[in-house]
Structures are given as C-alpha cells and as structure tokens.
Amino acid sequence: MSHARHAIAPSGKPFAFSPDNEAKFAQLLPKYPTKRAVILPALWLAQEQEGHITVEAMEYVARRLEQPAVAVFAVVEFYTMFKTEPTGKHHIQLCRTLSCWMRGYQDLQGLIERKLGIGPGEKTPDGKFSFELVECLGSCGTAPMMRMDDRYWENLTVEKLERIVDACNQGRDPAGEDH
Amino acid sequence: MATPKIISARFDEKKAHTLEGYLALGGYATLKKLFKMKPDEVIDEVKRSGLRGRGGAGFPTGMKWSFIPKNTDKPKYLCVNADEGEPGTFKDRLILERDPHALIEGILICCHAVGIKTAYIYIRGEYDFPLARLGAAVKEAYANGYLGKNIKNSGVDVDVVIHRGAGAYICGDETGLIESLEGKKGQPRPKPPFPAIVGVFDCPTVVNNVETISALPWIMTNGADAYAAIGTEKSKGTMLFSISGMVERPGVYEGAFGVNLWKFIEESTGGVKGGKKLKAVIPGGSSSAILTAEEARNVNLDYESIAATGAMVGSGAIMVFDEDTCVVEALEVVLRFYAHESCGQCPPCREGTYWLYEIVNRIRTGRGRPEDIDLMLAICPDMLGRTVCVLADSAAIPAASYIKKFRSEFEAYIDKANPPERKLHPGGINFEARAL
Numbered sequence A: 001m002s003h004a005r006h007a008i009a010p011s012g013k014p015f016a017f018s019p020d021n022e023a024k025f026a027q028l029l030p031k032y033p034t035k036r037a038v039i040l041p042a043l044w045l046a047q048e049q050e051g052h053i054t055v056e057a058m059e060y061v062a063r064r065l066e067q068p069a070v071a072v073f074a075v076v077e078f079y080t081m082f083k084t085e086p087t088g089k090h091h092i093q094l095c096r097t098l099s100c101w102m103r104g105y106q107d108l109q110g111l112i113e114r115k116l117g118i119g120p121g122e123k124t125p126d127g128k129f130s131f132e133l134v135e136c137l138g139s140c141g142t143a144p145m146m147r148m149d150d151r152y153w154e155n156l157t158v159e160k161l162e163r164i165v166d167a168c169n170q171g172r173d174p175a176g177e178d179h
Numbered sequence B: 001m002a003t004p005k006i007i008s009a010r011f012d013e014k015k016a017h018t019l020e021g022y023l024a025l026g027g028y029a030t031l032k033k034l035f036k037m038k039p040d041e042v043i044d045e046v047k048r049s050g051l052r053g054r055g056g057a058g059f060p061t062g063m064k065w066s067f068i069p070k071n072t073d074k075p076k077y078l079c080v081n082a083d084e085g086e087p088g089t090f091k092d093r094l095i096l097e098r099d100p101h102a103l104i105e106g107i108l109i110c111c112h113a114v115g116i117k118t119a120y121i122y123i124r125g126e127y128d129f130p131l132a133r134l135g136a137a138v139k140e141a142y143a144n145g146y147l148g149k150n151i152k153n154s155g156v157d158v159d160v161v162i163h164r165g166a167g168a169y170i171c172g173d174e175t176g177l178i179e180s181l182e183g184k185k186g187q188p189r190p191k192p193p194f195p196a197i198v199g200v201f202d203c204p205t206v207v208n209n210v211e212t213i214s215a216l217p218w219i220m221t222n223g224a225d226a227y228a229a230i231g232t233e234k235s236k237g238t239m240l241f242s243i244s245g246m247v248e249r250p251g252v253y254e255g256a257f258g259v260n261l262w263k264f265i266e267e268s269t270g271g272v273k274g275g276k277k278l279k280a281v282i283p284g285g286s287s288s289a290i291l292t293a294e295e296a297r298n299v300n301l302d303y304e305s306i307a308a309t310g311a312m313v314g315s316g317a318i319m320v321f322d323e324d325t326c327v328v329e330a331l332e333v334v335l336r337f338y339a340h341e342s343c344g345q346c347p348p349c350r351e352g353t354y355w356l357y358e359i360v361n362r363i364r365t366g367r368g369r370p371e372d373i374d375l376m377l378a379i380c381p382d383m384l385g386r387t388v389c390v391l392a393d394s395a396a397i398p399a400a401s402y403i404k405k406f407r408s409e410f411e412a413y414i415d416k417a418n419p420p421e422r423k424l425h426p427g428g429i430n431f432e433a434r435a436l
C-alpha cells in the first residue's frame, strides 16, 4: 500500500505472449470461474517473459481477459513482486524483519552498500545488481537471509554474501558459494 | 511421554515429497476408509479431534466446516492458505517442501467432508522452491488418480489449482486472500457475511491453513480420540512451532500443547545463543504481545495459558530476545512492518500504524519527547477492534505491551543526559524515518 509509485510511461514496445506462454495462458482460463481471477497468473506470465511488466503488457492482459485496463494497473501497483521497471540481472531481496534484524541483516546491507555502491531501491550502473529490503520471507530459522535469482540464500554472513556477490560479478554460478 | 510426530513425521525422509516416497510411508492409506464415510461423519470426526486452525486465529476446524450451507446450488470452494507471512513463521514452507502429499491428502479429506470439488492453494509469491515441490506433487497426484475425476473409483471429483501470490502480507487474511484470488487488490472485506456463506466467487468457502489441513490424514488414520488424547483440555494435539531469534538452534519443532513454554524452547533449541541471558519471548508471531523472561518461564504453551498473559499462540512463531536485544528497536522493526503492510482502507490502521512507527522511530533516533511514550499508549486503544481486519490490532497490541513491560528502555532513549549504550552491528545502518 505504501509502495507509492510514479506514473509509468509506455515503453513503446508492443507486447504479446510468446507461443509458450500462449499455451500456458490457455490452460489457466478453465481453472477459474471468472476471467478477472486470471489477472495475477497472467501478469506472472508477462513478467517472466520480459523481466518486468510494461504498460503495454498490462493493456494486453486487460484485453485478453476483457477487463478494464485500470483493474490490471491497480493489481500491478498493489503487489510488491510485480516490477514495472527492469531489475538488475541479480535482484537481491534482503529480509529486514525481526529475526533477520536480530541476526544482523544490517551488516549485510552494509556490505552491499560498500561493495556494490547501491542502497535500497537502486541498481548498479552495469545493470548486474539491484537491491531491495523486504519483509519476512518465511525463513527466520536460517536468518539472516535473502532471495536472489528465484531462490533463497540462508544463514548468510558478510563473508558468504561477499563470495556470492563475487561469483556473480565474475560470471560464475553463485550456488557454488552457498556453504 | 515423548511428543508424537504428527505433522513433522516425514520431514527427515528424503523421498517423502514424491508420490512413491509418500506411499511407501503409508501415505494416502486413509482414502479407502474416507470415501466410505458419509461427509457428516468426517466433520464429526474432525470436530471430536479438537483440531484448531494453525493459521493464527485458532478457530475449531470442524466447526468452521459445519457453517458451510448443506443445501446450496452454488459450488463450494476450499482455499488453502499458504501465504505464510506472519513474521517469525516458517513452518508451512517445510510442509510444502517436504511433505506436499500430506497436504493433498488433507485437501481430499476436507473436500469430501464439505462437498467441495475445487481447492485453490494460495501460495506466497516468494516461495519458489515450495512452489516447485508442491507443483510436482500435484502433477503426480493427477497422473496417478489421486486428484481429478472419480478419485480411486470413489465417484469423488476434486481439482486442485495452485495460485501464486505476488508479495502482500495482507493476502494472508482470509478475505484479503479471497479478494486476491478473484484478481483484485488484496484488501480484506468487512464481515459478515463470513466466507462460509459468501466467499470466493460469491460462493461458500472454507479457508484453512496448510498445517491445519496437513493434520487431517493423521486424524483420520488414527482417529479423533488419539488426537484429542494429546495436549490439554482445550488445546488438543500438536503444533509446529517456528523458533527463531537468539537461540542456539533455530528451527521448526513439533510440540504437544501444555508443556512449559521456556522448557520447550530450551529443550528444542538448546536455549539462548552463546549462553547469554534471556530477555523476552514473543510466543506467537510479531502480532503477539511480548512476554518477559519471567513470564516465559512460568507459562504453559497452550492457547488458554498464553492468552491469559495477553499474548497469543497465533501461528506458533516463537522469537527469542537475548539480553543484548534492544526492545525499542525491535518495536520499530515490528511497527515498520505493519505500517508497510497496511492495505490502507481503514483510517485507524493506515494512520495508526504510520504514526506509531514515526514516533518510535524518533524515540530511537534520539529525537523523542518525554510525552511520546504516553502518546503511543494513547494511540493504541483507538486501533483495537474498529477496523475491517485485525492488522491494526496486530500493531497496537505489541506496541502497548513492549512499552508497558520495558518502559524504562524507552525512557532511556528520551533521557538526553544518559543516552543508552548502543550495540550496533559494525556495518550497522540506521533506518531512516519515513523510508517505509
């Protein structure tokens, strides 16, 4: 709710589902008794396809589901995981809630700010990393933790996070550093 | 008596998440018996077990099901709440990752009892790996006749649809979840009507937590009496407790109700990390009131005993503060969370969470005024019981309890002559006011 966003401009790039997503979209429709209920899953398909959701994609989803465009805009605006701008190649979501706070997420934020030179809501100039502070990700038993590249990185220390970031920077698979 | 493992029995079995592994461990065995039972008999069994909802409110599950109208032409729906967002809670994730077929078997039990043909599982958007495991399990269940039409020749049809959330704590509230499932912003609905009468797609709807549903196969297999024999008079059975914070071995531990709270924490996790002193315990998620070390040592872990202290069992999220944990900053973290997650439709919540956060932030950053503490205490009652959902209460209750139980710590931040010694992490960052 408080993630107020600025009005976003059309990207100028037309949007349509890829053949793959077209097939997935066709499978979604019979699962719900209303077309409106397909807005969220359809937006997920759009975001997976382009990395973020453009105005054109929102209008496309609205058209395909016979909904007013504003119904789709409102949904995109409400949910924090829908991104209207491209994130970095590696999007870091660092948890800042109670257990991660007790276990020192602040140190990890410090490392990110020092090493990558970006604060919450920012992206590195080379587009490799973007960084966001998020609320409890349901992994408090392995705090502090973050989500990046569609997976969780748990029991983080400054050293471990540094190794993960270095691996990303050097084009290696960071999973090798998850120990 | 050792605590029987009901929900976590298969957590350490490497292949329990596959159909083959689940069947080898006796999975789906209860279906034969289930489909011979009349729906009302199943509801009665669940009622007699005493099972209560594990999503936070602790409402009796069988009773909830019996509110669904019997004679209706409308379809009925089950929404499984896998949104797991209450800070400190990480147990549904384990079920989804390690024992997803138990959830599916539980869904079949609920659907047969209530006459439901479609179940939606609403899973939080960040749960990539749980989603993958759950998705694979549902696929396998369909391929092998455990879902779909005429399940195992019973004449019963059940479809399961996994619906992915997109990052909003408020969608964990049952009516926020329903709105979200309908393709809208997840803003809770005023009640009544309750979901049992007008739920998703305007139809009668059961909303149950993942853990609640996953307890059903054990209850149907072993009988309501066996379940009800565990725990206390009003808190029956076992629950998964997510224990985190400053303990030696954080994790998910299954426990029977009625044991001493601190003893349970100590025996499960090895006690406070690094041999430090215990300062406080949050027993049931960040919405709960806080317990002092003494209270935590003297209370039993069951719904009634914890409620008698003003706190709650909630979703079973236990968080432990050691002697170095700053209660003022902890409250700031909690209030920032609720201010961030308020859906904004009720003024007492939207304004109240924002101002509580602002005030505790200025206290913690040395800008507090002597009257600020009482100002916060004056705001809290105005946020109780007057909003569409209980998120406003979830901010006001901890706020009032942290302040009342640890008032001197708040005063220390305001006493400019004697500022408290700050134990910041070396790389520590002070969060900025307004940076929600």
Ligand SMILES: Cc1cc2nc3c(=O)[nH]c(=O)nc-3n(C[C@H](O)[C@H](O)[C@H](O)COP(=O)(O)O)c2cc1C
Pocket: B052, B053, B054, B055, B056, B057, B058, B059, B061, B081, B082, B083, B084, B085, B086, B169, B170, B171, B172, B173, B174, B175, B207, B208, B209, B210, B212, B213, B389, B390, B391
């Ligand atoms: C703000 C808010 C957030 C909630 N979050 C969750 C949640 O993440 N998971 C959950 O199961 N219940 C959550 N609940 C409780 C649900 O509204 C509902 O009571 C529960 O899903 C019912 O299932 P149960 O009876 O099996 O516990 C939340 C409630 C509120 C008010």
Ligand code: SF4
Pocket: B170, B187, B188, B341, B342, B343, B344, B345, B346, B347, B349, B350, B387, B388, B389, B390, B391, B392
């Ligand atoms: S209490 Fe808060 S979160 Fe709940 S409906 Fe009202 S504004 Fe939204």
Ligand code: FES
Pocket: A095, A096, A097, A098, A099, A100, A101, A135, A136, A137, A138, A139, A140, A143, A145, B087, B088, B089
């Ligand atoms: S507090 Fe960070 S994952 Fe829960």
